[in-house]
Amino acid sequence: MVHRARASHVGSCLSSADILAVLYGAVMRFDPAAPTTPDRDRFILSKGHAAAAVYSVLAQIGCLAHTDLDEYGNDGSLLMTHVSHKIRGVEFSTGSLGHGLPFGVGKALAARRLHAVWRTFVLMSDGEMDEGSNWEALMFAGHHRLDNLVAVIDYNKLQSLASVKATLDLEPLSAKLESFGWSARELDGHDHAALQEALSTTPWAPGKPSIVIAHTVKGKGVSFMENRVEWHYKSPSATQLDEALAELRSSHA
Amino acid sequence: MRSAFIDELAAQAALDSRIALVVGDLGFSVVEPFADRFPDRFVNSGVAEQNMMGLAAGMASEGYHPFVYSIANFPVFRCAEQIRNDVEYHDLPVTIVAVGGGLAYGNLGYSHHAVQDYGFMRMLPSMLIAAPGDPMEVRACVRYLARHPQPSYLRLGKAGEACLHGDVPEVTPGRWIKIVGGDGTNTFLTTGATLPLAREWLDHQDYQGWALHSLPLWGMRTKALQAAQAVAWKRVISVEDHLQDAGFGSWLLESCLPLAGRPAIEIRGLSSEIFGKVGTQSRLNALGGLK
Known part of the structure; x- marks a missing residue:
């Protein structure tokens, strides 16, 4: 998709892929045949640039047709390269960072006040933790004890120009989040069992929203993309695509 | 206009359980009649306008019609992108309410002079601007918005304005x-x-x-x-x-x-x-x- 559309952000998609697979495959109450049913769990992709990964998962579970993906980023397509609510199964459009968590907080607050049992999941990037709006939302959710809210930070350690550490260091991240009234857990964001265990058992502490700090690798699974800043932007050539697919296939053989 | 607004909003909220009031830690001695009567539909977001507007959009996506109340530019420019992307692009029923439109807070300085808000709001395709001219038009606008939930911007004056209408007029978008x-x-x-x-x-x-x-x-x-x-x-x-x-x-x-x-x-x-x-x-x- 990304190659065909000559689009960016393939590295960001690969760091999120395992998290999305576990959420949609094993954690969320979500019926691909009825993606707007009222008691579904809500998923918000706040790092909207990882849209290709979400569209792929939605196709994998049968919410979209695989052939829909061929339209990604094309002229006139609904599949814009930042995630779009006009796509079946997508709750919310993002693309500007720092919007997903406040919106998810509103959903979680609504669920609480309406006595609904569904949960809200928000997948965020590490870079967007620079946004003040996220810290406003973290403070609000902690204060209002929204334990039906779950956030995951895809902590791949790379931002747009340099590492997180060199840009605006987030550490000590877990302690900061805990101090805002959240229950935080750190785990390997490519470990399906660890993700499933953590995300299936929220709230970990009654009255506290839950946040997973998922340590990930940008460009995961493709040796020449892993931990390379340029793959925030570059689009793989035909040769690079073949190489990447071969690596991914052999690692899952 | 403030008291006509809150009085009419509470009246409409009694008829329609979707109506909620979200405030950005402002509205002392104004919002209490609503907050006391409908505590489950009142939210004080604190002094955090980006989260205020984002969470209002999230509430609206789950069936609420939030009226988001603050002063002058605060619910407009501080959260302009949340209005553009989260509210208006998703066509969600959020009514942004700015009290102190124009130069109503003239003595408070430039930060409180709301004289560029129409310019922003009128660039958003489905945003309905509601700018009532007297307390009767305030009631008419609140009634209209309650019955037609949509992305909307209610610009109020302050307090003590005279009534030019003898009764609440009929209002229709675009009609003089x-x-x-x-x-x-x-x-x-x-x-x-x-x-x-x-x-x-x-x-x-x-x-x-x-x-x-x-x-x-x-x-x-x-x-x-x-x-x-x-x-x-x-x-x-x-x-x-x-x-x-x-x-x-x-x-x-x-x-x-x-x-x-x-x-x-x-x-x-x-x-x-x-x-x-x-x-x-x-x-x-x-x-x-x-x-």
């Missing part, structure tokens, strides 16, 4: 409301809190026989309705306590371009003279050209 009929040649067309000011001008000898209309509900979607109403007049003077640039008058002028100069439209709004100045509302309005 007749206040004074005149002799049918020329008219003032106001939006927002400048309605009483234009009413005073009618007594001046230069405007003998002039009509007065108010247009409280307008936006990009209602441009197409303007030319047919404007063409009946020889001259129209639009009146607003907003910058002349990108405001109500320029919206009217754009709407009437197909008429090729008939009627003659004059935009009476604020000039850049008011930037950085401090004073009462009436003094600053006069300084900016509203006299």
Whole structure:
């Protein structure tokens, strides 16, 4: 998709892929045949640039047709390269960072006040933790004890120009989040069992929203993309695509 | 206007359980009648406007119709992108409520001068601007918005404004409301809190026989309705306590371009003279050209 559309952000998609697979495959109450049913769990992709990964998962579970993906980023397509609510199964459009968590907080607050049992999941990037709006939302959710809210930070350690550490260091991240009234857990964001265990058992502490700090690798699974800043932007050539697919296939053989 | 707003909102909330009130830690001695009566539908987001608007959009996506209340520019420019992306692009029923529109907080300085808000709101395709001219129009606008939940911006004055209408008028987006009929040649067309000011001008000898209309509900979607109403007049003077640039008058002028100069439209709004100045509302309005 990304190659065909000559689009960016393939590295960001690969760091999120395992998290999305576990959420949609094993954690969320979500019926691909009825993606707007009222008691579904809500998923918000706040790092909207990882849209290709979400569209792929939605196709994998049968919410979209695989052939829909061929339209990604094309002229006139609904599949814009930042995630779009006009796509079946997508709750919310993002693309500007720092919007997903406040919106998810509103959903979680609504669920609480309406006595609904569904949960809200928000997948965020590490870079967007620079946004003040996220810290406003973290403070609000902690204060209002929204334990039906779950956030995951895809902590791949790379931002747009340099590492997180060199840009605006987030550490000590877990302690900061805990101090805002959240229950935080750190785990390997490519470990399906660890993700499933953590995300299936929220709230970990009654009255506290839950946040997973998922340590990930940008460009995961493709040796020449892993931990390379340029793959925030570059689009793989035909040769690079073949190489990447071969690596991914052999690692899952 | 503030008390008419909260009174009418509470009345509508009693009829419609979707209506909620979200405030940005403002509204002391104003919002209590709602908060006390509907605690489950009242949220104080704290001094955090981006989260305030984002969470209002999230609530709206789950069936609520939040009215998001704060002062002047705070619920507009501090969270402009949340309004653009989260509310308006998703076509969610959030009503942004700014109290102290125009220069109502003239003494509080530039931070509190809401004179560029129409410019932003009128660029959003489905945003309905509600700028009532008196407390009766406030009630009419709140009733309309409660019955037609949509992305919307309610711009209020402050407190103590006189009523020009004897009763709550019927309001329809894009439709001029007749206040004074005149002799049918020329008219003032106001939006927002400048309605009483234009009413005073009618007594001046230069405007003998002039009509007065108010247009409280307008936006990009209602441009197409303007030319047919404007063409009946020889001259129209639009009146607003907003910058002349990108405001109500320029919206009217754009709407009437197909008429090729008939009627003659004059935009009476604020000039850049008011930037950085401090004073009462009436003094600053006069300084900016509203006299």
